[in-house]
Amino acid sequence: MFLKTILSIFLIILFLFPTGKAQAGELAERLADFTKWEKLTSVKTAEGDLIYPNWMSGTWKVTSTLVDLAAPLAPDIVTPGFVGNRSQINQPVSFLVRFIKVKQPISGLKNIHKQENKSEILVADRVFNSLNLSRAYLGDEAVIAVKPDPKSPNRQITFFGGERQLVSLVTARTTENTADGKFITAEVFQQYFKGGSRAYFNTVESTTAYYQTPTLNPKIAADQVTAVYLSPQDPDYFTAGSRPVALYRYRLEFFPQ
Incomplete structure (x- = not known):
């Protein structure tokens, strides 16, 4: 039961991680085609952190x-x-x-004056976000x-009671900016849960379209689809092929604090 709960939580929203751009409209089309997904092929190897637009600061x-699952x-x-x-359908969960x-080196500049040759980028506070998310579902003690x-920045470990751990590793990603102002991200990562009666592996792809709303409540909204694929260690891996074995669709609303 604990394993099922953990895997459910980390399929919701992972503010962990732009290297690589998707072909125009590819991610938007993918979100519109919820139940007909196969593995995303246009992603590139994840390097560095995911840079978010300033309006998400x-x-x-x-x-x-x-809101839906398949x-x-x-x-x-x-x-x-x-x-x-x-x-869990239509049961909202809230967390901060x-x-x-943060500073990052400016490409093409010689690193003579390290501080001067850095620009500011906006990234997710991965530890803060993941901790709040997991505790919202499992409780502070768990x-x-x-x-x-x-x-x-693409690997982190969540520690639970009973010497149980969930290791998450982002392996690939891509981003897309649409004409109507949406910022869309797609991340592929490996999950490894250990410490229970058996280890569990899988591959997850999370695609999220963020956009500003006309109101302040919420100020930002997002449409997110998470697809779960079997890992090569699973006996059904070749049967599933490039098709996901589970799809989850979420509605996210961001209220400024």
């Missing part, structure tokens, strides 16, 4: 609501927790997130800590 109260290969293949997740400005890899 600050601290936000996010309300995440599961298991394209059911009843033959169903992921842990999928059936239980049906009870923040996006912060989640001990979230630790980033000091060598890579």
Whole structure:
């Protein structure tokens, strides 16, 4: 049961991670075609952190609501927790997130004066966001800590009671800016849960379209679809092929704090 709950949580929203741009309209079309997904092929290897638009800067109260889900290969293949997740439809969950400005080297400039040759970029506060998300679902006592890899912004470990851990590694990503002002991201990452009766691996793709709303409540909204793919270690891997075994669609609302 704990494994099912953990996997359900980390399919919702991962502010962890622009290298590479999608072909014009590809991600927007993908979001519109919710139940016919296959593995995204236009992503590039994840390097550095994901840069968000400045209008997402600050601290936000996010309300995440599961609005739809599908298991394209059911009843033959169903992921842990999928059936239980049906009870989460239209049940909003709220938590705080923040996006912060950090310095990064300016490409093409010689690194003589290190501070002067850096520009500000907006990134997600990965530890703060992931910790708040997991505690919103499991409670403060269940989640001990979230630790980033000091060598890579694309890897982090969440520690739970009972010496259980969830390791998340972003392997590829792409972004897209649409004519109507949406900022769309797609990230592919590996999940490894260990510490229970057995280890569990899978591959997850999360595609999110962020956009500003005409009102202040919420000021930003997002449409998110998360697809779960089997890892090569799964006995059904070749049966599933490039098709996802679970799809989750969320409505995200951002309220300024």
